[in-house]
Amino acid sequence: MIEQEIAKRVEEINQIIERYLPKEEGYQKTIFEAMNYSIRAGGKRLRPMLMQETYRMFGGQDAVIEPFMAAMEMIHTYSLVHDDLPAMDNDEYRRGKKTTHAVYGEAMGILAGDALLNYAYETASKALGQIDTKPAVGIAFAVLAQKAGVYGMVGGQVVDVEADKRGETTIAREKLDFIYHLKTGALIEASMKIGAILAGATKEEQDCVEQVAEKIGLAFQIQDDILDVTSTFEELGKPIGSDEKNQKSTYVTYEGLEQSAKDVEQLLKEASMLLATIGKDDAFLQELIRFLVHRNK
Numbered sequence: 001m002i003e004q005e006i007a008k009r010v011e012e013i014n015q016i017i018e019r020y021l022p023k024e025e026g027y028q029k030t031i032f033e034a035m036n037y038s039i040r041a042g043g044k045r046l047r048p049m050l051m052q053e054t055y056r057m058f059g060g061q062d063a064v065i066e067p068f069m070a071a072m073e074m075i076h077t078y079s080l081v082h083d084d085l086p087a088m089d090n091d092e093y094r095r096g097k098k099t100t101h102a103v104y105g106e107a108m109g110i111l112a113g114d115a116l117l118n119y120a121y122e123t124a125s126k127a128l129g130q131i132d133t134k135p136a137v138g139i140a141f142a143v144l145a146q147k148a149g150v151y152g153m154v155g156g157q158v159v160d161v162e163a164d165k166r167g168e169t170t171i172a173r174e175k176l177d178f179i180y181h182l183k184t185g186a187l188i189e190a191s192m193k194i195g196a197i198l199a200g201a202t203k204e205e206q207d208c209v210e211q212v213a214e215k216i217g218l219a220f221q222i223q224d225d226i227l228d229v230t231s232t233f234e235e236l237g238k239p240i241g242s243d244e245k246n247q248k249s250t251y252v253t254y255e256g257l258e259q260s261a262k263d264v265e266q267l268l269k270e271a272s273m274l275l276a277t278i279g280k281d282d283a284f285l286q287e288l289i290r291f292l293v294h295r296n297k
Helices: 002-021 027-041 046-057 066-085 100-104 105-128 136-150 153-166 173-183 186-200 202-231 249-275 283-293
Strands: none
Touching: 002 046, 002 066, 002 283, 027 066, 027 100, 027 105, 027 283, 046 066, 046 186, 046 202, 046 283, 066 105, 066 136, 066 153, 066 173, 066 186, 100 105, 105 136, 136 153, 136 186, 153 173, 153 186, 173 186, 173 249, 186 202, 202 249, 202 283
């Protein structure tokens, strides 16, 4: 069963992440507690899982992938901590638990996000001492930094925030695609590309993996839009209907639920066909991608 296999991998990933979390001690103990609370709130661990499975698909076996897996989840978590702040989405629940700022206060919520981002790079840098192929680690580090920054996730968030600030209840479709590509897709692309880089994949294989990840990222975000309309708080672990309440344009706004679901299927089909062209044993990765995109939470 795919659910059982994913549960095993999530547990493995959680154990890896735990090894890199800071000890809750010293004068700055509160920030360590807030960081760890944010990480331990749960989640699908989608990005480190895709990174690990891509690494394994290309024959990677060393522990060099582990600091990058932990770092990726820290970056993803910091983005959620900041997303939930009063100045952004002002959400008090995520994954069924109180958000970081709701527990520790707004100032500590800001600092917890800052800390997780910086600690992520500190964590990823630990891969430099693990294997002799330091050039690959350096290239992977550069991908991580770029995809998380202004040319990646942060850039997408900027455009999204500015659209909200201007009261753009109808975002141009081209701009919406840009936001989705960067805000959601960039870290998924980074995850799979880093797995390929560290496993020694060729440049052509890396590029192909990045294209696969781009389609997965878009499918994942469209499914997120669908769930905001069709899911429940109990399933999603956070408020539903927030896009409609905030008069925010989404993929569903443009295409409707039925066409959005069809587009998810088409993107998955295209990603699957692209992945198959690499010619590696990708059976679990294929199944994993389909399951994660078709999630109900």
